[in-house]
Amino acid sequence: MPPDIKSLTRDELAAHFTEWGQPAYRVDQLCDWLYRRRAASWDAMTNLPKALREKLRENFSLHALELVRKQGAKDTTQKFLWKLADGAMIESVLIPANPALYGEASDRHTLCVSTQVGCAYGCKFCASGLDGWKRNLGPEEIVEQVIATERWAAKESVVSGPLSVEAGAQQARTTDHGQRTVNNLVIMGMGEPLANYDNLLKALRILNAPWGGGIGARKITISTSGLAPQIRQLADEPEQFRLAISLHGATDDVRAKIMPVNKKFPLKELTAALDYYQSRHDRMITFEYILIAGVNDRLDQVRPLAALARRLHAKVNLIPYNTVEGLPWKRSDEKECETFLAALEREGVTATLRREKGGDIDAACGQLRLKTERELVAKP
Ligand code: SAH
Ligand code: SF4
Numbered sequence: 001m002p003p004d005i006k007s008l009t010r011d012e013l014a015a016h017f018t019e020w021g022q023p024a025y026r027v028d029q030l031c032d033w034l035y036r037r038r039a040a041s042w043d044a045m046t047n048l049p050k051a052l053r054e055k056l057r058e059n060f061s062l063h064a065l066e067l068v069r070k071q072g073a074k075d076t077t078q079k080f081l082w083k084l085a086d087g088a089m090i091e092s093v094l095i096p097a098n099p100a101l102y103g104e105a106s107d108r109h110t111l112c113v114s115t116q117v118g119c120a121y122g123c124k125f126c127a128s129g130l131d132g133w134k135r136n137l138g139p140e141e142i143v144e145q146v147i148a149t150e151r152w153a154a155k156e157s158v159v160s161g162p163l164s165v166e167a168g169a170q171q172a173r174t175t176d177h178g179q180r181t182v183n184n185l186v187i188m189g190m191g192e193p194l195a196n197y198d199n200l201l202k203a204l205r206i207l208n209a210p211w212g213g214g215i216g217a218r219k220i221t222i223s224t225s226g227l228a229p230q231i232r233q234l235a236d237e238p239e240q241f242r243l244a245i246s247l248h249g250a251t252d253d254v255r256a257k258i259m260p261v262n263k264k265f266p267l268k269e270l271t272a273a274l275d276y277y278q279s280r281h282d283r284m285i286t287f288e289y290i291l292i293a294g295v296n297d298r299l300d301q302v303r304p305l306a307a308l309a310r311r312l313h314a315k316v317n318l319i320p321y322n323t324v325e326g327l328p329w330k331r332s333d334e335k336e337c338e339t340f341l342a343a344l345e346r347e348g349v350t351a352t353l354r355r356e357k358g359g360d361i362d363a364a365c366g367q368l369r370l371k372t373e374r375e376l377v378a379k380p
Contacts, residue, residue, distance in 0.1 A: 001061055001085075002058075002059055002060050002061050003060060003061070004060065004061050004062065004063055004138065004140035004141075005030075005034065005056065005060040005061070005062050005140070006034060006062075006139070006140035006143045006144055006147070006206070007138055007139040007140040007143075007202070008060075009202070009205065009206060009209070010027060010031060010209065010211045010212070013027050013030060013031070014027045016059070020052075020055060022052060026048065026052065028211070029045075029047055029048060030045070030048065030056075031211045031212065033045045033048075034147075034212075035147065035211070035212045035213060035214075038147045038148075038150055038151045038154070039062075040062075040064035040151065041062065041064075042056055042057050042062060061085075063084075063085045063140070063144070064144065064147075064148060064151070065082040065083070065084070065141075065144050065145065065148040066082065066083040067080060067081070067082060067083075067148070067152065068081045068082065068083045068089060068372065069081040069372060076096065077093060077094070077095050077096070078093070078094045079091060079092075079093050079094075080092045080093070080094070080145075080148075080149060080152070081369060081372055082145065082148065084117075084137075084141060088117045088134060088135070089117070089369045089372060090114040090117060090137065090141070090145070090189070090190055090369065091114055091189055091190055091369050092111055092112060092113050092114065092145040092148075092149055092189060093111070093112040093189065094109050094110075094111050094112075094149055094153075094181075094182075095109060095110045095111075095112065096108070096109050097109060097110065097183075097184075107179075107181070108183050108184075109153075109181055109182050109183060109184070110182070110183070110184035110185070110186055111145065111146055111149055111182040111184070111185055111186070112185075112186045112187075112188045112189050113142060113145040113146065113185060113186075113187060113188075113189050114137065114142075114145065114189030114190035114191055115136070115137055115142060115187060115189065115190070115191040115192070115193040115196045115199075115200055116133060116134075116135065116136050116137055116190060116191025116192065116195065116196055117133070117134035117135050117136075117137065117190070117191070118131055118132050118133040118134045118190065118191070119133055119190060119191050119192055120132065120133035120192070120195065121192050121195075121225050121259075121260065121261050122260050123225060123246075123248075123258060123259045123260070123261070124257070124258045124259070124260075124327075124329075125248075125258055125290065125292060125321060125324065125327060125329050126324070127324045127325075127327075128189075128190040128191065130324075130326070130327075133191075136191075136195075136196040136199055137191070137196065137199060138199055139199045139200075139202040139203040139206065140203075142199065142200065142203035142204075142207075143203050143206050143207055143212075143213070145189075146182050146185070146207060146213055146215075149181065149182060150180065150181045150182060153181040154181070180213070180214065180215065182213075182215065183215065183219060184215075184219045184220075184221075185204075185207065185215055185219065185220045185221070186220075186221045186223065186244075187200065187204075187220070187221065187222045187223055188221075188223040188244070190369065192224065192225055192227065193222050193223065193224060194222070194224045194227040194230035194231070194234070195227065195230075197230050197233065200222070201237065204217075204220055204222075204239070204241060205239075207220070208220065208239065217239040217240045217241050218240050218241075218242060220241050220242065221241070221242040221243070221244050221286070222234070222241055222242070222243055222244065223244040223245075223246060223288065224243070224244070224245060224246065225246045225259060225261045226245055226246065226247075226259075226261055226262070226265050226270045227261070227265065228265040228269045228270055228272070228273035229273070231243070231270075231273040231274065231276075231277055232273050232276050232277070234277070235273075235276055235277040235279075235280040235281065236280065240281070240283065242283065242285075242286070243277065243283075243285045243286070244285065244286040244287075244288055244317075245270070245274070245285060245286070245287050245288065245314070246259075246288045247287040247288060247289050247305070247308070248288070248289055248290055248292075248296055249262070249296050249301070250267075250296075250301045250302075250304035250305035250307075250308060251267070251301065251304050252266050252267050254295070254296050254301060255267065255296075257295070258292070258295060258296065267308075271308065271311070271312065274312050274314075275312070278312060278313060284313055284314065284315055285312060285313070285314045285315075286314060286315055286316075286317055287305070287308070287309060287314045287315070287316045287317065288317050288319060289305065289316055289317065289318050289319065290318075290319045290320070290321045291318055291319065291320050291321060291331060291332040291336070291337050291340060292321045292329045292330070292331065292332065293321075293329070293330045293331060293332045293333070293336070295329065297332040297336050297337075297340055299339070299340070299343055302340065302343040302344055302347065303347065305344065305349075306344055306347030306348070306349045309344075309349045309350075309351075310347075310348065310349065315349070315350040315351065315352070316344060316349055316350070316351040316352075317351075317352055317354065318337060318340060318341055318344075318351060318352065318353040318354065319353075319354045320332060320334075320337055320353075320354065337353055338353070340353075341353045
């Protein structure tokens, strides 16, 4: 199969166009179709000459993600299950910035995207790794999660929803002209992003570029289970992407019990890599810490966690664990979470506790895919 058009940077596209004797403005027209108008076919690109469209068709593929299943109501958190060209499935989650309480549409959203099919890291609490790792996503498959979600959102706001027909049409027009539904990206879907480093960076550069997604680097957060060498590599990149570390344990014994990656990169090595990262960037990092009852929520974790956070200039996001079907773990109860938070704050650490309810749809990525694949297997 020829490479997908959305895996190329503008410079790479321009090199092809020069070779084909095409004027430079045609590249801008193509980028406009791909990233602003979110075209799903070559034929949609009506202002490109037919011969050029043919040339593009011969040299590149243009694949739009196919929506297999969607969970969640309009204007709340929504989970998308997409089918890729080879039939594999991945998830993205769209989270409105201000969940609309009174039925108005929220125009600011965070999208959580996947970077691999499955995950090889096998954290004991996570659905994404339960069936192992299948493959890395290409840059275009990471980029297309944003585009496909926006394609869906633009269509929805016209067809149905709380907006009047007139407002819907107006919104569709502004959307057509490049206003993004997705303003923030978190790379926290299925897979370990830093284990797919080159494709991830290429995708993020396309999503960050003014000719592409136009999403600011500071609005893009990469979450990792702690791959120390790649954290150092990321520290040397010029972009100001944000970094979140899935810590989930503040001592090696607690962390290694639930995250096998801690055996390869124990806390000493991880923190050394983060020291280096901090020496290159003056940015606050985030520690994600899911609270699992009886596993990592004991107060003896608070001191070491606070020490790490202070040393690395990190803020802590406490997240009550979302139960995963077939796994034995439970979330800490509300009181335990509040006590943990208060103890952390007493240590002088900036911390937040995610308090919203409805864990089944807010659940981390990986679960909808797992469920769907198992249902498909179960069917005769
Ligand atoms: N592999 C990367 C990014 C994907 S996971 C990483 O581990 O950071 C995104 C976040 O969701 C991680 O912090 C992960 O630990 C968390 N997570 C996984 N399963 C979860 C669950 N059942 N409930 C709550 N958070 C979960
Ligand atoms: Fe993979 Fe992250 Fe899940 Fe661990 S938490 S299995 S690294 S996706």
